[in-house]
Amino acid sequence: MLEIRHLSYQVSDESGEELGILNDVSLTIADHRFVVITGPNGGGKTTLAKAIMGLVKPTSGQIMWNGEDVTGLSITQRARKGISYGFQQPPRFKGLKVRDLLELSSGREGLTHEEECQYLTRVGLCAADYIDREVDASLSGGEVKRIEIATILARGAGLMIFDEPEAGIDLWSFARLTETFRQLHDEQKATLVIISHQERIIDLADEIVMVDHGVIAQHGPKAEIFPKILANTVSGCSYMNQG
Helix, strand or coil: EEEEEEEEEECCCCCCCCEEEEEEEEEEECCEEEEECCCCCCCHHHHHHHHHHHCCCCCCCEEECCCCEECCCCHHHHCCEEEEEEEEEEEEEEEEEHHHHHHHHHCCCCCCCCHHHHHHHHHCHHHHHHCCCCCCCCCCHHHHHHHHHHHHHHHHCEEEEEEECCCCCCCHHHHHHHHHHHHHHHHHHCEEEEEEHHHHHHCCCCCCEEEECCEEEEEEHHHHHHHHHHHHHHHHCCCCCCC
């Protein structure tokens, strides 16, 4: 279970004035739930996700994972506890091959070729075409994102966080990512937290969290929150994409 207790994060502007990016955020996510965090740009969604992963150090509050306070732990320590993060724009690693990343992510040497192929197949990549490729600029954005998801699968994370995985990828890659997320949820082996504006991803969720101005504006089951989002779309004032 993920518990966020009264989390706040402030930064100072050029004049020294404190700006609240997150303001007393509290949120509980049960095991094996699929939760989509959505809301207007600049509302604090990514900052919240980065705080959970340890990429941002909150000003105050606590982050609990499976009953343990991980607020003061490093990124590496949180990863060892089973927390993972997929970037909106995944890094590229010139000189490292896909098989190297999969082995590093798994945390053990001697990952079998069959296992490597299974991880890549699950994200819609032909292992024979990708296993020995470098993770460099020769790969498209969609390819790098799917490789990143494959590394998270190899890690066996209990909490998988993805920041707008649909951003900058083609429609085929987006469709494959959506199916991968659906399969992950159906397996009930991990808790999924995805930041997204895409209706097709939001529609997969068990719960929807709307973050705006650094606070949780709404949180509830999809059946309760999704109709409100659709109503905003119809009225022309939504931040959601229907692609």
